[in-house]
Amino acid sequence: MSDREAVEPGFDFDRDTAVEDDGLGRFIAEVTDRWNIGIAPNGGYLVSVALSALRASVSKPDPVAVSALFPSRAEPGAARVDVEVLRRGGHDSAVARMTQGDETRVFVTATFGDLGAATGPTAVLEERPEFPPPEECVKAEGGPAPEFVKRFDMRLTPDTAVWATSKPSGRAEMCGWIRFSDGREPDTAALPLIADSFPPTLFNLMSTGWVPTLEFTVHVRGRPAPGWLQCRFRTRYLIEGYLEEDGEVWDSAGNLVGLSRQLARTRG
Amino acid sequence: MSDREAVEPGFDFDRDTAVEDDGLGRFIAEVTDRWNIGIAPNGGYLVSVALSALRASVSKPDPVAVSALFPSRAEPGAARVDVEVLRRGGHDSAVARMTQGDETRVFVTATFGDLGAATGPTAVLEERPEFPPPEECVKAEGGPAPEFVKRFDMRLTPDTAVWATSKPSGRAEMCGWIRFSDGREPDTAALPLIADSFPPTLFNLMSTGWVPTLEFTVHVRGRPAPGWLQCRFRTRYLIEGYLEEDGEVWDSAGNLVGLSRQLARTRG
Numbered sequence: 001m002s003d004r005e006a007v008e009p010g011f012d013f014d015r016d017t018a019v020e021d022d023g024l025g026r027f028i029a030e031v032t033d034r035w036n037i038g039i040a041p042n043g044g045y046l047v048s049v050a051l052s053a054l055r056a057s058v059s060k061p062d063p064v065a066v067s068a069l070f071p072s073r074a075e076p077g078a079a080r081v082d083v084e085v086l087r088r089g090g091h092d093s094a095v096a097r098m099t100q101g102d103e104t105r106v107f108v109t110a111t112f113g114d115l116g117a118a119t120g121p122t123a124v125l126e127e128r129p130e131f132p133p134p135e136e137c138v139k140a141e142g143g144p145a146p147e148f149v150k151r152f153d154m155r156l157t158p159d160t161a162v163w164a165t166s167k168p169s170g171r172a173e174m175c176g177w178i179r180f181s182d183g184r185e186p187d188t189a190a191l192p193l194i195a196d197s198f199p200p201t202l203f204n205l206m207s208t209g210w211v212p213t214l215e216f217t218v219h220v221r222g223r224p225a226p227g228w229l230q231c232r233f234r235t236r237y238l239i240e241g242y243l244e245e246d247g248e249v250w251d252s253a254g255n256l257v258g259l260s261r262q263l264a265r266t267r268g
Numbered sequence: 269m270s271d272r273e274a275v276e277p278g279f280d281f282d283r284d285t286a287v288e289d290d291g292l293g294r295f296i297a298e299v300t301d302r303w304n305i306g307i308a309p310n311g312g313y314l315v316s317v318a319l320s321a322l323r324a325s326v327s328k329p330d331p332v333a334v335s336a337l338f339p340s341r342a343e344p345g346a347a348r349v350d351v352e353v354l355r356r357g358g359h360d361s362a363v364a365r366m367t368q369g370d371e372t373r374v375f376v377t378a379t380f381g382d383l384g385a386a387t388g389p390t391a392v393l394e395e396r397p398e399f400p401p402p403e404e405c406v407k408a409e410g411g412p413a414p415e416f417v418k419r420f421d422m423r424l425t426p427d428t429a430v431w432a433t434s435k436p437s438g439r440a441e442m443c444g445w446i447r448f449s450d451g452r453e454p455d456t457a458a459l460p461l462i463a464d465s466f467p468p469t470l471f472n473l474m475s476t477g478w479v480p481t482l483e484f485t486v487h488v489r490g491r492p493a494p495g496w497l498q499c500r501f502r503t504r505y506l507i508e509g510y511l512e513e514d515g516e517v518w519d520s521a522g523n524l525v526g527l528s529r530q531l532a533r534t535r536g
Contacts (some may be wrong), residue, residue: 065337071355118507206389214332214333214359217529220504222407237527238392241386244489247403
C-alpha cells in the first residue's frame with residue numbers, strides 16, 4: 001500500500017472525481033494529473049468530475065445522456081463546478097460548468113434517469129462483435145499517454161493494435177477490452193470516461209497527431225455487470241479533417257451499456 | 269399569394285425561426301404552430317429558433333455540433349432566447365436557453381465553424397445507400413403531424429413507408445427524401461431541423477404512440493448542395509423502452525452533410 005492510499009482510501013476514479021459541495025450549488029474539485037493525455041487532463045475524466053457535481057444535485061442515479069463541450073484546455077489543479085438543475089421529475093436534467101479562474105473548461109448537459117427501474121420494450125437489432133479474449137489482446141502501456149493508461153488495464157484487439165507496433169490497419173477502428181487497473185468495478189458514473197478512453201480511431205487510418213474533441217456525447221444504456229468492458233470505436237466519415245468517432249460499450253454479461261459519439265478534428 | 273406572404277415575405281423556415289436582438293445577448297422569438305407535431309412544436313424547429321440567436325452571437329457561420337435538451341414542453345407563442353458565448357476563436361462555442369415565462373423549454377449547446385474554409389484529410393468509409401428516386405417514394409401527408417408535414421415535401425421509401433399503410437416493416441428504419449415545400453434550399457442552418465423531421469424509426473418496429481426525445485445531437489458535416497436531401501434513420505438498440513435514433517443526411521451531390529443521434533423513450 002502506497003502512502004497516498006494510506007491517507008486517501010478508495011479507488012482512483014472516485015477519489016480523483018470527488019467534489020465538495022459548498023451548499024450553494026457550487027462545487028470545489030481538484031483536477032489531478034493522473035488522467036492526463038500528454039499535458040492535458042483527458043476530456044472524459046473532466047466530464048466525470050462535472051458528473052459528480054451533477055449527480056449530487058439531482059434525484060436520479062444514472063446519467064442516461066451526457067453531452068460536453070471543451071471551450072478551453074483544463075490544467076491539473078483546483079477547479080469549480082457550477083450546477084443548474086433544469087428539470088426534476090420523470091427524467092431530471094441539469095447543466096454544469098467547470099471553471100478554472102475565469103475560464104470555462106468544460107460545459108456539460110446531462111439527463112438523469114433510473115435504469116434500475118426502467119421497464120419497456122427491448123429489441124437488440126445488432127449482434128455484438130466477437131473479439132479475441134483479453135489475454136489474446138495487446139495491453140496498452142506507456143506511449144503518448146502514460147499517466148492515463150496506468151489507470152486502466154486496456155487491451156486492444158490484435159487487428160486494431162497494429163498502429164502502435166507497425167502501421168495503421170487502414171480501417172478506422174479501435175477495439176478491445178478495458179477495466180480499471182485498481183479493481184474498481186464499472187458503473188454508470190464511469191461509462192462516460194470509458195467512452196473516451198481508447199486511442200483515436202484515426203491512428204488506424206493515417207499517421208497523425210492527437211485529434212482534439214469538439215463535442216462529446218454519451219448515452220448510458222444500462223448498468224454494467226462487474227468485469228471487463230468490451231469496446232468498439234469506429235469512424236465512417238472523415239471529411240476535410242472533421243470526423244465522428246462512434247463508440248459502443250458492452251459489459252461482461254454481453255449487454256450494451258453505452259453508446260458514444262464525438263466530433264473531432266485533425267490538427268493543422 | 270396568401271395574405272400572410274404579402275405582409276411577411278420570405279420562406280417559412282426563415283420567417284418562423286427569426287429572432288429579434290435586444291442588444292443584451294437576449295433575443296425575442298415567436299414560436300409558431302406551423303411546425304407542430306400534434307399540439308407541440310417539433311423539437312428540431314425549436315432548436316432552429318435557438319440557433320438563430322446563437323448564429324447572431326458568434327463569428328462563424330456553420331453549426332458543426334449542436335446538442336439539445338427539452339426540459340419542458342414548449343407552446344406556440346412568445347419565447348425568449350438567452351445566449352452565452354463560451355469561446356471565440358478556432359471554433360466558437362456557445363449555449364442558448366429558450367424560455368417561456370419562467371420555464372426553460374430548450375437548452376442548446378453549439379459549436380460553430382466555417383465549413384466553407386475547412387481543409388484536411390477526407391476518407392469516406394461507408395457507401396451511401398441507394399434509394400428509389402423521390403417520384404417512386406411515398407409522399408408523407410396529413411397523419412398525426414399535419415402542420416409539420418405541410419412545411420416539407422417528404423417522401424418515404426416504399427420499404428419504410430409500410431407502417432403508415434399496412435403494418436411495421438420489422439426493421440427499425442425510416443428512409444427517404446426531403447425538401448422544404450416552399451422551395452427554400454437546404455443550408456447548414458436547416459440541417460438540425462431536417463435531422464428531426466422524419467417519423468420515428470420505432471413506427472417500423474411496433475405499434476406505438478409518439479416517442480419523446482430526451483437528448484438530440486446533430487453534427488453538421490458539410491454545406492448541402494441545392495435540391496433533395498436523402499435521409500436514413502436507424503435504431504439498433506431498444507432497451508427497456510430507451511432507444512437511440514441515428515440519422516445520416518446526404519445532399520443532392522451525394523455528399524454526407526449531417527449525422528444525428530437522439531436518445532428517446534417509449535411512453536408508458
